[in-house]
């Protein structure tokens with residue numbers, strides 16, 4: 001049974017360097033899956049191919065049975081760092097993503113406001129990115145990616161530039177938004193705790209060319225609360241993933 005996102009024998013080479021795969025991966029509707037792996041193993045390449053921003057060398061990605069052949073509004077993408085337009089307000093940045101919609105300007109503004117509120121930024125509509133903290137800017141970026149109501153949210157190290165405390169807040173916010181909206185999320189992270197805390201499954205990739213070394217279910221209830229990171233099953237899974245990430249390619 002194929003998932004909402006079906007990655008089928010996907011591989012990517014840059015010149016004669018094989019960066020990725022072949023990889024098979026399925027994401028079911030409403031699943032939250034994280035991908036971890038050594039630096040350079042092809043995580044960003046995988047996400048970029050699913051987003052339709054990079055072409056595969058072989059294999060394909062199907063979304064609800066249809067092959068991906070470019071970016072689409074069924075997929076929202078959030079990258080590391082703060083990728084807002086500095087000359088637009090928080091509201092303006094979200095509205096910008098809605099320009100292609102058939103709705104009126106008034107409806108688009110209401111939709112943008114609704115999504116800023118969803119990420120806890122009501123009251124900050126008129127602030128420019130330079131007037132917002134890093135965490136708030138990344139919340140605007142998430143609001144922007146969710147504003148056109150994609151079914152799938154693809155995130156590449158979305159909280160990598162944030163301090164540890166803000167990162168924790170953002171993980172809680174993200175799981176809250178995911179629970180409310182029943183999105184399907186694929187998130188790349190270097191932070192194994194973040195992967196376990198947020199996800200239903202953690203996929204561990206091998207060093208380059210990245211293939212799937214393990215696909216592990218997270219045995220923790222929802223909603224996730226901060227004390228869970230000390231639970232024995234959390235620590236066990238953490239140790240298991242850490243070991244898998246550091247195993248040599250030939251293993």
Ligand SMILES: Nc1ncnc2c1ncn2[C@@H]1O[C@H](COP(=O)(O)OP(=O)(O)OP(=O)(O)O)[C@@H](O)[C@H]1O
Pocket residue numbers: 014017019037038039040041042043044045046208
């Ligand atoms: N445009 C490109 N041209 C040539 N090589 C590339 C290109 N993009 C990625 N690569 C190579 O492909 C491999 C996988 O890169 P990718 O960025 O997908 O890895 P990653 O797992 O996301 O790394 P990191 O965790 O460090 O961000 C790397 O060896 C990288 O150097």
